[in-house]
Amino acid sequence: MSIKQITSLTNQTIKDIRALHMRKEREATKQFLAEGLKIIIDALDQGIAPQILIYGKDADHHPLLQRAIDETLKARGQVLEVTRDILEKISRKENPQMVLAVFAQRIRRLSEIDPDSHEVWVALEQVRDPGNLGTIIRTADAAAIGGVILIGDCVDPFSVETVRATMGSIFALPIVKCTREEFIADRGRWRGSVVGTLLTAKHDHRSAPYKRPTLLLMGTEQSGLTPDIANTCDLHVKIPMRGRADSLNLSVATGIMIYAACGL
Amino acid sequence: MSIKQITSLTNQTIKDIRALHMRKEREATKQFLAEGLKIIIDALDQGIAPQILIYGKDADHHPLLQRAIDETLKARGQVLEVTRDILEKISRKENPQMVLAVFAQRIRRLSEIDPDSHEVWVALEQVRDPGNLGTIIRTADAAAIGGVILIGDCVDPFSVETVRATMGSIFALPIVKCTREEFIADRGRWRGSVVGTLLTAKHDHRSAPYKRPTLLLMGTEQSGLTPDIANTCDLHVKIPMRGRADSLNLSVATGIMIYAACGL
Ligand SMILES: [Co+2]
Ligand SMILES: [Co+2]
Numbered sequence: 001m002s003i004k005q006i007t008s009l010t011n012q013t014i015k016d017i018r019a020l021h022m023r024k025e026r027e028a029t030k031q032f033l034a035e036g037l038k039i040i041i042d043a044l045d046q047g048i049a050p051q052i053l054i055y056g057k058d059a060d061h062h063p064l065l066q067r068a069i070d071e072t073l074k075a076r077g078q079v080l081e082v083t084r085d086i087l088e089k090i091s092r093k094e095n096p097q098m099v100l101a102v103f104a105q106r107i108r109r110l111s112e113i114d115p116d117s118h119e120v121w122v123a124l125e126q127v128r129d130p131g132n133l134g135t136i137i138r139t140a141d142a143a144a145i146g147g148v149i150l151i152g153d154c155v156d157p158f159s160v161e162t163v164r165a166t167m168g169s170i171f172a173l174p175i176v177k178c179t180r181e182e183f184i185a186d187r188g189r190w191r192g193s194v195v196g197t198l199l200t201a202k203h204d205h206r207s208a209p210y211k212r213p214t215l216l217l218m219g220t221e222q223s224g225l226t227p228d229i230a231n232t233c234d235l236h237v238k239i240p241m242r243g244r245a246d247s248l249n250l251s252v253a254t255g256i257m258i259y260a261a262c263g264l
Numbered sequence: 265m266s267i268k269q270i271t272s273l274t275n276q277t278i279k280d281i282r283a284l285h286m287r288k289e290r291e292a293t294k295q296f297l298a299e300g301l302k303i304i305i306d307a308l309d310q311g312i313a314p315q316i317l318i319y320g321k322d323a324d325h326h327p328l329l330q331r332a333i334d335e336t337l338k339a340r341g342q343v344l345e346v347t348r349d350i351l352e353k354i355s356r357k358e359n360p361q362m363v364l365a366v367f368a369q370r371i372r373r374l375s376e377i378d379p380d381s382h383e384v385w386v387a388l389e390q391v392r393d394p395g396n397l398g399t400i401i402r403t404a405d406a407a408a409i410g411g412v413i414l415i416g417d418c419v420d421p422f423s424v425e426t427v428r429a430t431m432g433s434i435f436a437l438p439i440v441k442c443t444r445e446e447f448i449a450d451r452g453r454w455r456g457s458v459v460g461t462l463l464t465a466k467h468d469h470r471s472a473p474y475k476r477p478t479l480l481l482m483g484t485e486q487s488g489l490t491p492d493i494a495n496t497c498d499l500h501v502k503i504p505m506r507g508r509a510d511s512l513n514l515s516v517a518t519g520i521m522i523y524a525a526c527g528l
């Protein structure tokens with residue numbers, strides 16, 4: 001394979017790539033779009049090559065771009081050199097990144113993970129904000145927990161905005177998706193502490209025993225955990241609030257919980 | 265005073281309000297724009313009335329809207345009933361909030377705060393992201409620390425995006441602005457622990473003594489604290505990272521630091 005030059009916006013591959021801004025298309029193709037050389041190098045460092053690498057024909061001939069080209073071709077991916085116009089359309093920005101890539105999605109089922117393989121895991125029910133989800137994946141990676149489990153109707157972990165907020169951590173740890181019913185059916189495999197965070201809990205987050213493996217459950221930005229999921233917990237905790245604000249941003253709350261549960 | 269009806273986009277007051285999307289105009293007028301009834305009620309609950317209240321003529325006649333109207337008029341503010349067109353232009357959105365308000369900015373100088381009045385404070389050097397800043401102000405409010413000190417060239421705390429992320433906490437605690445030189449000149453008044461967060465620090469954030477009053481110093485998203493500011497610290501700490509990601513989102517890191525320093 002070699003590098004292909006594309007100048008036409010009506011090229012079918014370019015159309016397919018642009019369609020990855022739509023969740024439906026991402027789910028149908030099991031692909032996603034990542035922007036910028038940094039995240040692509042992060043992926044390569046983790047042994048993951050793009051399916052398609054796209055760069056602007058006036059991109060800097062940085063040695064890292066050459067590495068991305070070489071490794072993409074070696075993995076039998078496509079490499080496309082495109083015009084600035086095409087980059088702008090693909091990225092939907094006036095100042096697009098000069099390098100973009102399409103990767104295969106990797107989503108796990110609950111049955112594919114072993115709770116006992118890590119001390120701490122986090123599950124998010126109905127998380128709505130792409131930036132929050134991306135930031136939580138980044139924190140989960142920094143603390144080296146087992147993975148992030150998405151319960152119910154969550155925002156797509158492979159949206160451009162979420163992927164950007166992960167800062168490369170999207171490739172670093174398992175992302176698991178399940179329905180509420182699947183989570184409840186799987187509950188028996190979690191033999192450590194299953195800890196729900198609720199604003200109404202009586203115990204502080206620091207007083208929990210966090211028996212291993214610990215599963216932290218965080219609810220939606222608006223209304224917290226649903227009763228069905230809250231009922232599966234061994235205990236409920238809250239992060240103390242002593243000012244006027246009665247809640248924290250979800251990614252901040254999850255960060256505080258992850259670090260507390262890890263004893264870090 | 266009574267309610268004024270406005271239907272023309274060329275009305276001067278409407279033009280002035282729209283100009284508040286620009287930092288220069290916010291700084292010249294010392295005003296800012298807040299969106300949504302919730303944040304306006306948050307302000308009223310804290311004894312702060314809008315200078316201008318704006319609502320759509322087809323807004324729900326919610327008792328809280330009536331309260332906002334009454335309290336704005338009582339405080340000699342203006343109340344404007346406007347068309348949906350005008351709301352869209354003011355908010356720059358297709359689905360605008362039906363209630364908006366203009367408030368006076370309140371920014372403190374370092375000399376106006378008493379370090380000994382609270383156990384913990386946070387200072388941010390050159391914070392760049394409006395969402396991060398708003399989220400940090402919200403966390404600072406939840407933990408009831410003394411205030412948020414902005415050092416050097418920071419993003420505007422009164423941008424629409426920052427104000428939105430504060431979820432009403434923008435009114436709850438002092439926001440202080442200073443130059444790097446002013447901060448260094450004021451350093452002597454901080455007689456507890458001045459703790460800088462640096463990725464290169466040797467000590468963990470949990471091992472710090474946090475002598476009162478504690479001032480936490482957080483650097484910019486890209487490159488951390490500048491040497492000049494890092495040199496003013498009594499000690500440097502880092503939040504442990506044990507995965508692949510070598511840093512946290514700034515608002516998450518600041519949240520973990522604030523909760524650790526407060527002993528919460
Ligand atoms: Co691991
Ligand atoms: Co206070």
